[in-house]
Amino acid sequence: MSKKTAPADQKPRGFPIASDWTGDVTELDPRATPGFTAKKAQGKKVLAARNELLSELQERLYAQHHGQDGGRSVLLIVQGMDTSGKGGIMRHVVGAVDPQGVDITAFKAPTRAEKRHDFLWRIRRHAPASGMIGVFDRSQYEDVLIHRVRGWADAQEIRRRYTAINAFERELTEAGTVVVKVMLHLSRAEQGARLRERLERPDKQWKFAPGDVDERARWEEYMEAYTRALRATSTVGNPWTVVPADRKWYARLTVQQLLLDALRGIDPQWPPADFDVTEQIERLAETTR
Numbered sequence: 001m002s003k004k005t006a007p008a009d010q011k012p013r014g015f016p017i018a019s020d021w022t023g024d025v026t027e028l029d030p031r032a033t034p035g036f037t038a039k040k041a042q043g044k045k046v047l048a049a050r051n052e053l054l055s056e057l058q059e060r061l062y063a064q065h066h067g068q069d070g071g072r073s074v075l076l077i078v079q080g081m082d083t084s085g086k087g088g089i090m091r092h093v094v095g096a097v098d099p100q101g102v103d104i105t106a107f108k109a110p111t112r113a114e115k116r117h118d119f120l121w122r123i124r125r126h127a128p129a130s131g132m133i134g135v136f137d138r139s140q141y142e143d144v145l146i147h148r149v150r151g152w153a154d155a156q157e158i159r160r161r162y163t164a165i166n167a168f169e170r171e172l173t174e175a176g177t178v179v180v181k182v183m184l185h186l187s188r189a190e191q192g193a194r195l196r197e198r199l200e201r202p203d204k205q206w207k208f209a210p211g212d213v214d215e216r217a218r219w220e221e222y223m224e225a226y227t228r229a230l231r232a233t234s235t236v237g238n239p240w241t242v243v244p245a246d247r248k249w250y251a252r253l254t255v256q257q258l259l260l261d262a263l264r265g266i267d268p269q270w271p272p273a274d275f276d277v278t279e280q281i282e283r284l285a286e287t288t289r
Contacts, residue, residue, distance in 0.1 A: 005037070007046050012036035012254040013261075014182075014243035017234040025227045030187040031246040036253065043249045050256055051096035057263035062101035062131045064268045071130025072176045072266045076259060077139045080184030081222060082212045083194035084245045085252070086137050089184075093256045094135055103128060106137040119143040119161065120168055128177060133259075140165055141229060148225045149218055162232040169238040178262040179238045182255055183226060184245040188219050 012035040015028050036043060065071030076094070078086050094102060105126040114122045120140060128134030144161050147153040153161070169179050195216070198208040215222070234240040241258060245251040 007036070007038035007042040008049065010036045010038065010046075012250060012257055014241045014254045014258075015185075017230050017240040017242060019234055019236045019239065021231055021234055023227075024223075025183070025185065025230060025242060026223050028185055028242050028244070030185045030190065030244045032244045033247065033250045034244070035257075036250065040247070040249050043253050047092065047249065047253050047256060050260065054093075054256060054260055054263070055097045057260065057268065058097040058101050058133060060268035060270055061133070061263060061266060062098070064131070064271050066101070066129075066131030068130045070176055072178070072268070073128040073130055073132050073134065074178045074180065074259065074262050074266070075128050075134045075136065075172060076255070077136045077141070077179065077181045078184065078255070079139060079141050079145075079182065079226075080245060081186050081191060081219075082215060083191050083198070084184035084186040085248050086184065088248055088252060089182075089255050090135070090137065092252045093259065094133070096256075097133065101131065102133045102135065104135040104137060107139060107142060118164075120164060124168070127172060130176070134177075140168070141233075144229050145222065145225045148228070149221045159232075162229070165233055166235055166238075169233075169235070173237050178265060180258050180262050181234075181238060181240045182258065183230065183240060183242045184251055185242045186245045188216075190246045191216065 012033065014034060015032075033043075038046070061072065061074070065073065078089055080086055090104060094104065103126065107122070110119075110122065123136075123140045126134065126136070144153075144158055144165070147161075148158055172179055195208065195212060198204040230240050230242070241254075243251050243254045
């Protein structure tokens, strides 16, 4: 991309992961800004300017497809290590659209009741309905990432889950859902700085849990788990995008762009009125006389 391209015309899209990718996530720079050469201040302006378009496209999606059998929808899956910026994505990107058209699910550790079912059981229940943007703050991928790192599932079971996840996402796509899968890629150094900030600031201490340090100690194992998951589940129909997350503004701008791409691909339109507009104008006029 030419450096002369205006910031408003640039399209940050992170690092798309091809279905035949054999790389390693640690080879991707978490401070990079692929597709966007402008600086932070300009990036924030572009984010704010594009929110209006994102909101309009979301409203058109809801208006055209909500309540329909077989209507279109979008599912945004956001994965990342602690402090990678998932909350910021929810506030600054997803928060820009009408909340009635969005369903956000933050998947925590499964309950005892959920554990009695297959790992995808609780995930399926939150698949987005027609006209909706569904958002998974963490997702089915927790059941291959943490289970691999902690040794809660053997290699055979992990492979079975990869296959099940790919089949589930293919079902979603065939039913009309566009799946946008994002890994927020944070550096170990940046995570350390963000965790320290949480500890030092009283207004952020509520976000900290001692277990965060335990998970951080397994950093290399998590990077290996992410690499294997990306290789196994970035498919032609449902690819992953690794989004550099050391610069929060860039990560937000990129996820916004991916959502815009998904909605433009659907191209939702305002539905035509199912009544005689002229007649209703005349009826309304009668009430004001």
